[in-house]
Amino acid sequence: MRTTESHPADTTAEPFDADVVVIGAGPTGLLLAGDLAAAGLAVTLVERRPAGRSNLTRAFGVHARTLELLDTRGLADALETTGTRLTRMNLFGSVSLDLGRLPSRFDHILITPQYEVERLLEQRAVDAGVTFRHGTALTSLHQDADGVTAEVTGPDGAPAPLRARHLVGTDGHRSTVRTALGLPFPGKSVIRSIVLADVRLTEEPAASLTVDGTGDSFAFIAPFGDGWYRFMGWDRTRQVPDSEPVDLDEVRDLARRALGTDHGMHDARWVSRFHSEERQAPAYRVGRVFLAGDAAHVHSPAGGQGMNTGLQDAANLSWKLAAVHRGEAPDPEALLDSYQAERHPVGTMVLRSSGTLIRLAMAHTPATRALRAAVTTVLSLVRPASAKALGMISGLGIAYAPTPGGGRTSGRRAPDVPLREGRLHELLRAGEFVLIAPEGAAPALPPSAPTAAARVVRATWTDPDRRTAALVRPDGYVHWSSR
Secondary structure, eight states, X not given: OOEEEOOGGGTTTSOOSEEEXXXXXXXXXXXXXXXXXXXXXXXXXXXXXXXXXXXXXXXXXXXXXXXXXXXXXXXXXXXXXXXXXXXXXXXXXXXXXXXXXXXXXXXXXXXXXXXXXXXXXXXXXXXXXXXXXXXXXXXXXXXXXXXXXXXXXXXXXXEEEEEEEEEEEXXXXXXXXXXXXXXXXXXXXXXXXXXXXXXXXXXXXXXXXXXXXXXXXXXXXXXXXXXXXEEEEEETTOOOOTTSOOOHHHHHHHHHHXXXXXXXXXXXXXXXXXEEEEEEOSOSEETTEEEOGGGTEEOOSTTSOHHHHHHHHHHHHHHHHHHHHTTOOSSHHHHHHHHHHHHHHHHHHHHHHHHHHHHHHTOOSHHHHHHHHHHHHHHHHOHHHHHHHHHHHHSTTXXXXXXXXXXXXXXXXXXXXXXXXXXXXXXXXXXXXXXEEOTTOOOOOOTTOOSOGGGOEEEEBSSTTOOOEEEEOTTSBEEEEEO
């Protein structure tokens, strides 16, 4: 794998095959590609796997902020029919976080398999005109002042170049794009020999999400909604390599020790063993190439934030790339740099929060158990602390640095407020900025707004006494507000 810099004169005459090439057709790549194509860009999505969706999945929880982003794309209601709503989250067997307190239409976690998310995002991408290249692998890339050339190998084994103005790597934790850029992926393994299995159960668990642990083991079971259940378990006394075979007998034994019962597990369609890592690339942007999702960051499965963080990466990057390609950014380089500035700290925060959760769950020394007891006491008794924990896990509490002169709410998530023209999330489905103002007012757009006035969706407060104005970004964050 290599990446090289070329003199601009070498490639200026080369035609572009696409505006943007996306490498990796997981949830992050599918959402990003669909957004860009819906914005009018020519997009090619390259995927190493052959065409066709798998019924296997690692991610299964969709948090409130991700559901909001899917709602702004008209997909959330359809996804909700595929799974189970979880209204409470239990931590460490003694803390129950009430998701009904979330300030969102989606006051729950949706338990649904990753392949259901991919199914909806893939159909959207197809409808938007994305060109798919399945069975195709990236072998190298180089970039210059005008674009990026990706060398790929198709199903027939023949090499071929793909030329685009920008390229985004959404190709997972073993990212070939990240390797081609020469970027390190510093970090370490957090927990070894985690057992995963998709099984059917004779006895249905009493709770939607069953989590428990005793002694040296812990486990959880969550339903996919189609009769299958995901089991994940860990045994401190059995730390073996990922290559060590795992069978249903080991899964049952681990479930009985951690949960007190195996719920009559049978007919496993998939069993696997893996280790969890905490890693983050130091840069999400190198010239005309970007990283998103697991290609940029990986962390423990605690809190179920992996797929969600990747989808939120894509939503942040897509509108910025679209604005630059459509010539609507006053300062294109600054706008593209803001992806790193906004999302890299979020990746760091998720690494820390998920790492804290998994370490507290694994606590076995007196000191770590005392720390866990203190944390559970605070979360149980101090309402602001539990609200902050919910905000981090759900994604609703994520905020970015305010735009200079952007007003008090700049950088914060905009709630899905009712407007004369419909809900805010419904208006954001156009993929453009939404300017909300009092009736009869026509505030001028701020100079920092990376958008053309013709593309702004204008809306009116339902409350006639409300005198503020707000400009909401396509990803649902406030860019600017004023009286």
